[in-house]
Amino acid sequence: MKRKHHRWKWTVYALIPTVIVILPLYFIAIAGFQSVAEIFHKPPHLFPPNPTLAYYRDAFVTLSLYLKNSLIIALGVLCVTLLVALPSAFALAKFHFTLKRPASLILAFTQVLPATAVIIPLFLIFNRIGLINNYLGVIFGISVFTIPFATIVLNAYIQAIPTGLMEAALIDGAGFLRIFLSIILPLASPAIATASILTLILAWGDFIFALSFLKERTLQPMSIGLYNFIGQYGVQWNKLLAGSMIFAVFPLVVALLAGKAIVAGLTAGAFKE
């Protein structure tokens, strides 16, 4: 029992920076319960004076139309990204080949251009191959940024997997594909979980690709839905902030689950002697 009390001390230590980090979140969360005038009140209210659920409800109704699209796009990006990034990370981490340095540099640099610079040229290509106004175009667009990113992340962890295992398997006659699937993937699962969650967050939050490549309201994701609350004459702050809380729920839940998955992957991935 002594140990348990000892452990709570760490919770307290961890609580301090966490609270500082999420302080803005508190103000954003309560803003959804106030009228816009109340939000702007000086000094700012620490508690909503007349809390009402009306704005959260309105925001939810407006945004729920876009939820399905956000899910499809985010999951699609995850799939494409992992499919392409995992093998690449494996190659970069464990093999010597002449084009290696330039290859990794190229991967790093193609993410440098901000999305706004990439949109028009990509639109030109995608338009020609019919990828505009459907989910695939947006998915492939976002993946341009998430693939190099995931590759770099996975590469770093795969480097740490002992080569001895691979060599042993080779001697046993296993092909590289087999090694990749049965050894590397399970051992890298914490890294895959991390890369996945970061990719999902990036894809969920994407705004510019969806805006430029999707012409129909029925296909747009939530990130654009939020802009329903930003008119040309001003912002409906209460609904926008309420909507943002709703918007943030999915990635937060994924973060929570992924945290558990990282731990699960570690204990399950222990290799057997």
Added chain:
Amino acid sequence: MRWYRFLGIVVFLGLFLAAFGGASAQKITVTIQDYFDPAGGMAKFVDRWAEEYMKKNPDVEVKHVYIPFAQLLPTILQQALTGTLPEVVMADNPWVPNLIKAGVYLDITDKVKEWGWENWEDFFKGHRDLTSSDGRVYAFQVTTNNLALFYRKSLLEKAGVAEPPKTWAELKEVSAKIKEALGIYGFGFCATASEEGTWQFEPFLWSNGGSLLELDQKEAIEALSFLVDMVEKGYTPRDVVNVSGQGDVTQWFINGEVAMMENGNWEFGWHLTPDVLEQLGDVGVAALPVPKEGVKPIVPFGGECYGIGASTKDPKKLAVAWEFLSFIASTDGMLAANLEHGGLPTRASAAEKIAAQKPILAPFLEQARYALPRPLVGGLEKYPDVSSTVWTAIQRALTGMKTPEEALKEAAEAIRGLFSPEEYEAYRKQARELIAAAAQ
């Protein structure tokens, strides 16, 4: 490993759905694209027209696409570049001359002649100048707005002021009294690093006889110095350089942090809705204060234009687009749209009718008669450049980085450098003529 499989299935399903997403239509599709808030009056007006039209014409699908304001111009650019402009293209009025030159809009002069040229002449001159070029018509401006002085009667009374200020000197006096008696800011306006900043400065500039193309003249320097002084004396918060838009200033107004503000009639459809007005009970509107008595307040006009996208080749789609356009540009259509939207009509016949229904719009309607089209007094297709130079100068002066004189001298030089000497002279003259005409 179980979560792997689950993830894999979900993801696969996702891709499967994605590949088949994005339906293709059997009927002909006509798209109306704009930045009007989907929950707002204008959007609802357009949606209703679309619904009714589709009922009567089941082989047509009318899509109303919303693009957020900040993204609309980049989107139009992209569409123009790739030949994918929608059938009905809406634009904020300052963009229109450029868009016409770039060939984004179809020439609809013949259609207007068919419809009845008197319709065109019913539009106010400023709007006609803006949406046409060399005598050919390219778009209609269907709604407009401008700026006036909003004030809280009860707050002014508490400070011992009976009437809203009419001149700049009075504005300062009243603000001083308000600061002393109530400890709040007297006057709020918007000075962001965007078109809104330039837009809100223009009334002060033009009413004093200044011009965007000659900012180093004393009239312009006086105008800016006046505003800088208001901030320095504490009558206006310095945060005006950092609000997210004119709407934030309205929040200060509603909260009683500023007693008066420079803002536009759209606020009646936006933050100062009937129930808010009732709650506050003391909101009044007056013409903007002028440099000295007897001078007219000269304001810029805002508002949006609709036109037909140049990529529209199919005559059937063209017909549908024109149906929409001619409806919203007709007296009754325009009146109905503006009543819902909270904007001002751009045709004399419709303006008369709305004056009767909404008396609080009187100062705006009066100013609208001689309001100026910004690009025509600001270098036409280089107006965006001119505007950004102006707002930068305003911000530098308001934050004390430079004196108004320095900031404006730099700006004036930069603006002259944008044009060839002949172009500059032509635009400068054009601006002078329009300003002088409005001042009479």
Added chain:
Amino acid sequence: MTKRGGALPSPGRMSIMKGTKVAYFFLLPALLYVLLFGLYPLLYNIFLSLRDVTFITYIQGTARFVGLGNYRELFANPIFQRTFSNTLLFTGLSILFQFTIGFLLALLFNRSFPLKGVLQSLIMVPWVLPIIVSGSFFRWFFSDNGMLNGFLLAFRLIERPIPWITSGHLPIFSVTMANIWLGIPFNFVLLYTGLQGIPEELLESAEIDGATGWQKVLFIITPLLRPVILATLTLGCIFTVKVFDLVWIITQGGPGDVSHLFSTLSYSLAFNKLHFGKASAVLIVMVLVVALLTALLNLFQREV
């Protein structure tokens, strides 16, 4: 061996010749993807940056070739020079603090305690909130009549409001502070996961040998974490130099163009002034700066 499926401190590479072809095979999808969809935009922007492109010539495709003219004008322009130093300052300070705080948090969380899972996912909040929201929060927070000044005034730490974003010299630091907040989760997650890969036995045996907490960090953890640290710093650099939305929402690069980064300056040139050629030139300079930083970091990658 180890319960945590972690590494023995001897990562290695395969040097078997046969392996080379296989490597290319594995790498192919990524390379193809990147070349098609990543290289073309880059070339497109280089193309634009060498021309005098305005709104109309852009749409009609008739822009005039001016060679390095755009670049020359940029480097002579004081706003661009300021932007250059702003970007370096912003990136340097952001990464320094984000990385350090993220690392310290990762170390702190590297043990089990009640509610750890919940707190961990809460740390993700800065990254997960839509940027329009966090940006707007900071704009309000730093305003003359905003939360930070309110707090400082209430505790009498200052007498008059500090113009965090309404003056000439402070805005760049204010946006840097906001960016540091934004980048903590990213650094935290990467470093934390890396820490999981370090076998407990190593740390325990070091303790037995008498190593203190900080010595363990310096001599065991950091070297083992090298690839992860490099990846984190590399990605951190790339993302930070690119930051656009946050700064745009808080200051739009102002007031009066004092807080521009390459990204915001480029956007402003493109969509406010419609100078697409110059906007692309700014972007190319940005790409070169990042390439330089990345190459420098790459030198630290250990080759075995």
